[in-house]
Amino acid sequence: MTDTVSSKSEPAEVWITGIGLATSLGEGLEANWDALNQRRINVDEKAFAPYIVHPFAPVNLDTQIPKKGDQRQMEAWQRIGTYAAGLALDSAGVKGNKDILSRMDMVIAAGGGERDIAVDTGILSAVAKGNDAPGFLNERLMSDLRPTLFLAQLSNLLAGNIAIVHGVCGTSRTFMGEEVAGVDAARIALARIAAGESDIALIGGSHNGERKDLLVLYEFGDFNLKEKFAPVFERERHAGFALGSAGAFLVIESKAHATARGAKPFARLTSVVADLCQRKRAGDVTATLDRLWSKLGRIEGDGAIITGATGAEPVTSEERAFLQKHGDLAIRATGTRFGHTLETQFPLGLGLAALSISRHALFPPVDSSGVEIEMTKPPSQIVVVGAGHWRGEGMALVEAVE
């Protein structure tokens, strides 16, 4: 017979207790916070001209990845991510705590596939010169590919490296699928903790935007920003995104788990919602974002929005139509400040939302489009928005812990 006793108790409250940021603006919370408040933007218009990128600010890798052997086993995106993950664990006060790390769950949003540019172009040039014997490609790949490159390309090896370097070894899941993978990583980790399936999790992602192979991929769809930098909401006639390099990680845990170990929250992660809009007709994305907003929970009081808007069209205009319905809220676009970091953009937004709430201030606007307005009051609620350049939409509500 039907058992009437429900296994569902009240969902556990979930806190953000650690933030790790390593971006084009610097490493750590202070450097990023100061740069945001100084309205600093780090773009390189020359190295990949005519394409614009937000280059990674140099860090001393040894401080988070002590073994050179480990550093050598990774390509840039994995080093950035492993570094930022270490910062998040430090921030949460769990670095080196084997008892917690051995049962910490990990949900990572990752791309991968970092190419060896010299191998690719060497083969293409040889083929162009007439080397078209059957097996030529095999021969060159067998002799030219570094065996360890494959491990630096595998999406789940960011998580693998974090496990090896930092000892995060409860469970390990890697989500792929561009921007919305970052939303889903947060969504699933939150759902598991809220339902009591997990106590504490590391979530986040990392991205190396300084890659010509990635520029080629996005150039297929004419998504790259060229020639001249402009804030994301000032690109209607000059659409596109500037790739950015960043790692963004958060430690989230149940309130009970955090209080038991004396950890202080930056903020509460109240809800994360996501959807896949088919984007067949104009207005579809706007309607999806409206619907996601209605599922977040009560938005009242001193709120703000941090969006990962890309600057690519038509999605940025569609999102702007949604944002205009909330014109009373201060809006900040991470894409303007950090570039577009795909899977990492949403965790980056979550980190900045939690940081702003904990610092009782929102960082100042940097665009003249009218989308970003001043906010002088301390924000008590921040909605993080992510609409992918091609597919995937998501939102989260981050709130102050009273």
Place this chain on the structure above:
Amino acid sequence: MATPRDKFGRPIVVVTGMGIVTSLGAGKTDNWAKLTAGESGIRTITRFPIDALKTTMAGTVDFVTVDPFTSTGLSERLAEMATEEALEQSGIGHKGDFPGPLFLAVAPVEVEWPQRMELGRVVGKPDVDYDDLLRISGGGKFAPYHNRFMFGSIAAHLAATLGTKGSPISLSTACASGATSIQLGVEAIRRGDTDAALCVATEGSVNPEGLVRFSLLSALSTHNEPPEAASRPFSKNRDGFVMAEGAGALVLESYEAAVARGATILGVVAGCGELTDSFHRTRSSPDGKPIIGCVLKTLADAGMTPEQIDHINAHGTATPENDKMEYLGISTVFGERAKQIPVSSNKSMVGHTISAAGAVEAIFSLLTLEHQRIPPTINYDIPDPAIPFDVVGNKARDARVTAVMSNSFGFGGQNASLILTREPA
């Protein structure tokens, strides 16, 4: 009548539809017949030249073609085929309207060589660099490449055609991906987020670079002749795994919802477990603790003891390392019973379907429960004395099977196990 909740008060998760494609064929009937007859799907590669390769065989799915060929396109087609079969059997929802989320295990996606070569041809000069490629990539003529080589493209396509709900999740936990997709579905149903979930795992990665990458890591068998004898799990002369393609799809439902709509119940996902190994990028911790912990977590999740498991569908890749470590892990947990429980590796016949393996093998485990017959481990001619499992060698074995443990272990320290049982009594 059984209670719809398990002993921990969670909704019981059942399987109501299954679909499968492997190098043996399309569909459960064909696969099961060949699998239990001990047939191999491993053959010499004909899809591309094999000159200069150390490994020249694989479990390719040659009876499915996509044009233009891409591994991502083939993965998508195999996923579609497996899903169509699973939905047909389940009878859930309506065409284009599946009442739950999609969890898709899929290989990482990247631009592939035929497409990169095409860019090189368009550049049309003898020395090609990436700036040349960039110059000709825009303007819309290669727009389909963008869509094809997005990591989320297969999931987006499946979600659009199947009408799954919410944001579909594309995931990779390397060789454990298929098991992880099932685990995500089980968790969502147990949380009460949904009554149904579609868990799909697909792999179409037999292309030159894919093969060379594993070859350079010395992970692949080089026993090229005859190809059907290449995959030799638990044998003393095993020398690596055989890359293979395929897909598996499972419709998961809460027992309550399945019974309410009168669905035929094919089995129960009684437990899932996962534990990360932080020892090395490609090797297991020599003490076997992460595998042991994974198996123990899975038993605990199912609320079962080792005595209740009566068959192990092994990860059994046939690499020297994996099979040895799997024995260490299982024998530590199961003690003397490790030598008495029938163990078999489907990979001896279908090869290692990598991202799809966890789902493909979960389906074979459920078919084992249904038919009360354990598929063989073929090529088991020289047993490894260091692995004294009761391997179901070379011939299928009829047996009373009530609970199967299916293991998946992957690069990056990914360990996941499932326990599958028959319908609750």
